[in-house]
Amino acid sequence: MKAVGADKPFKLNEGNQFYEMKQEMPQPKQRELLVRLKAISVNPVDTKIRQSPLNEAPRILGYDAVGVVEAVGDAVKYFKAGDEVYYSGSPAYQGSNQTHQLVDEQLVAFKPNNISDTEAASLPLTGLTxxxxxxxxxxxxxxxxxxxxxxxxxxxxxxxxxxxxxxxxxxxxxxxxxxxxxxxxxxxxxxxxxxxxxxxxxxxxxxxxxxxxxxxxxxxxxxxxxxxxxxxxxxxxxxxxxxxxxxxxxxxxxxxxxxxxxxxxxEYMYSRPLNETEDMGIHGEYLKDIADKIEAGIYKPTVNKVINGLTADNIYQAHKKIEDQSMIGKLVISI
Amino acid sequence: MKAVGADKPFKLNEGNQFYEMKQEMPQPKQRELLVRLKAISVNPVDTKIRQSPLNEAPRILGYDAVGVVEAVGDAVKYFKAGDEVYYSGSPAYQGSNQTHQLVDEQLVAFKPNNISDTEAASLPLTGLTxxxxxxxxxxxxxxxxxxxxxxxxxxxxxxxxxxxxxxxxxxxxxxxxxxxxxxxxxxxxxxxxxxxxxxxxxxxxxxxxxxxxxxxxxxxxxxxxxxxxxxxxxxxxxxxxxxxxxxxxxxxxxxxxxxxxxxxxxEYMYSRPLNETEDMGIHGEYLKDIADKIEAGIYKPTVNKVINGLTADNIYQAHKKIEDQSMIGKLVISI
Structure with a gap:
């Protein structure tokens, strides 16, 4: 599987420090899902974490994901291989700037069935916040x-x-x-x-x-x-x-x-997942409510720019666009 | 009627600037009650307001009161002359360091019927807070x-x-x-x-x-x-x-x-009365709930020291006691 990450914090004017790498395919345990990603989005939080100290290299950013479940941990209750899902996840895991990602099922919901993957990728982090x-x-x-x-x-x-x-x-x-x-x-x-x-x-x-x-x-x-x-x-x-x-x-x-x-x-959307609160499953519930409203035609996805391809350059360009503060709605990358 | 007030902000080490004065008896208008006071208490807020700039001299402090309704404004709905009441009131009015005081009936409740006036005076400001x-x-x-x-x-x-x-x-x-x-x-x-x-x-x-x-x-x-x-x-x-x-x-x-x-x-207990919010009547409701619980023997009054008599010296001594920060429970003055 492929990922885009960086080995140290950096500012955009230092040049592009993101690089593409091969990673071993992770195995889902307990309540984890392994998801093959189809679209992700880039948020202001990506640009902030990119500049913050890191515990272990490489660091893979990315806090919005849409994809298909490939495998599930043995305590998973709500999802099975083949399900189309969307989520924001937790910074305790490597991010969604990869082709495959692990996520706790409590933070996940079924992707709205009437919109595209790139449209769905615009919703989780902002919708949860x-x-x-x-x-x-x-x-x-x-x-x-x-x-x-x-x-x-x-x-x-x-x-x-x-x-x-x-x-x-x-x-x-x-x-x-x-x-x-x-x-x-x-x-x-x-x-x-x-x-x-x-x-x-x-x-x-x-x-x-x-x-x-x-x-x-x-x-x-x-x-x-x-x-x-x-x-x-x-x-x-x-x-x-x-x-x-x-x-x-x-x-x-x-x-x-x-x-x-x-x-x-x-407000900090990751306070529940990072503190592993008992009620963190409310993220799954909020995403389900948003999916219901999208399917009922009540909410519209907020994607306003799509970049094609998971490459180090595309991630860098996306960060640049976000740091400009000129973005209207959401920037999404299709994988 | 008699009142104790001061003409300027002062610190206790400047000596006692409180003095006793005769005031004209005020007339209640609209939803105001005129209450003949029987007991008051002194709170930390008294000592803070005493040291803050004043708009008009004299300033009469005092933010807890127990007494008997003497007269009512023509829009008063819930009280009549002779009713025993307790309240904290509003700093928009002169305080309770006097023998008689005006108060908006929405901020008032019937005094608990099973405790003394000095016991009841320990409750309003702290109970509302x-x-x-x-x-x-x-x-x-x-x-x-x-x-x-x-x-x-x-x-x-x-x-x-x-x-x-x-x-x-x-x-x-x-x-x-x-x-x-x-x-x-x-x-x-x-x-x-x-x-x-x-x-x-x-x-x-x-x-x-x-x-x-x-x-x-x-x-x-x-x-x-x-x-x-x-x-x-x-x-x-x-x-x-x-x-x-x-x-x-x-x-x-x-x-x-x-x-x-x-x-x-x-939290600031006077944000409702000072901003005259539509829901300030909740103060009357909270005081009613506290009175109910006192009468049911569920809550106990918190008075722990009683000083007898509305004099400039007693008010000064009470401020001194509060500023010591050694007070356990509440300090009350009987009038």
């Missing part, structure tokens, strides 16, 4: 009726996570306000169901006034948390909840949360 | 059965808030771990229902090992949040919730919350 933020952090109801009247602001609505979060939030009854700045991203976010798209080149408090929004129940930050920290505190309701998925560059004043008793969560 | 933290922040169920198996660590279990939080958490089914360091505070916390009392003079991670606690679902910090910030992050479960009521002295690294997707709330 959005689902955890909405259901585990904001604790919105699974019954859309209960969520009516609640409002969510998504900072950077046209990014990978924003694109699926908008759709899930809208389907589950929230009033969804996103931010964008170009015509292209405005239109993309609108097409995914955003009720209002604010221009994040303007002061968001002014944008709130313009659209007669007084305050929101929830804010989901998917871009530059340092920049938005104080602004989010200004725009949120008393006892509201702010979540971010973007690490800070600076320490912050937590006392600012006090006057409105604000709740702040640093 | 604990109730908001448990029900609004940790979102524990109102059905104790649902909370079985969940664990809560209260930093400083023998303080005013810790004393009532322990009782409410225990009644609602949580496994309650508190911290204390002296025999007196250990025994006090145990007597209020703590399952385990850790010694906070030791490293809490070592104390966890000693009592075979691996991690907890919730942590409620009622003492020196800077000191405990990183330790709490170490002791909490993945996706756990940390709440504090103690403001920070330093900025903090919010990225530390990421690996376990931790939620952090800066």
């Amino acid at each position: 959005a689902s955890e933020t909405l259901f585990d952090v904001f604790k919105i109801s699974h019954n859309p009726e209960d969520n009516k009247g609640k409002s969510l602001l998504i900072i950077n609505g046209a990014g990978g996570v924003g694109s699926i979060a908008t759709q899930i939030a809208k389907h589950y009854g929230l009033h969804v306000i996103t931010t964008a700045s170009r015509d292209e991203t405005y239109n993309w976010s609108k097409s995914l169901g955003a009720d209002i798209v604010l221009n994040h080149k303007n002061n968001l408090a002014d944008e709130f006034k313009k659209y007669e929004i007084s305050e929101v129940d929830y804010i989901f930050c998917t871009f530059d948390t340092d920049l938005y920290y104080e602004k989010m505190i200004e725009l949120i309701k008393p006892r509201g909840i702010i979540a971010t998925i973007v690490a800070f560059n600076n320490k912050q004043d937590l006392n600012l949360l006090k006057p409105k008793s604000i709740t702040f969560t640093h | 604990a109730s908001e933290t448990l029900f609004d922040v940790f979102k524990i169920s109102h059905n104790p059965e649902d909370n079985k198996g969940k664990s809560l660590l209260i930093i400083n279990g023998a303080g005013g808030v810790g004393s009532i939080a322990t009782q409410i958490a225990k009644h609602y089914g949580l496994h309650v771990i508190t911290t204390a360091s002296r025999d007196e505070t250990y025994n006090w916390s145990k007597s209020l229902g703590a399952d385990i009392v850790l010694n906070h003079k030791n490293n809490l991670a070592d104390e966890f090992k000693k009592y075979e606690i691996s991690e907890v679902d919730y942590i409620f910090c009622t003492f020196d949040t800077d000191l405990y910030y990183e330790k709490m992050i170490e002791l909490i479960k993945p996706r756990g919730i940390i709440a504090t009521i103690v403001a920070f002295n330093n900025k903090q690294d919010l990225n530390l919350l990421k690996p376990k997707s931790i939620t952090f709330t800066h």
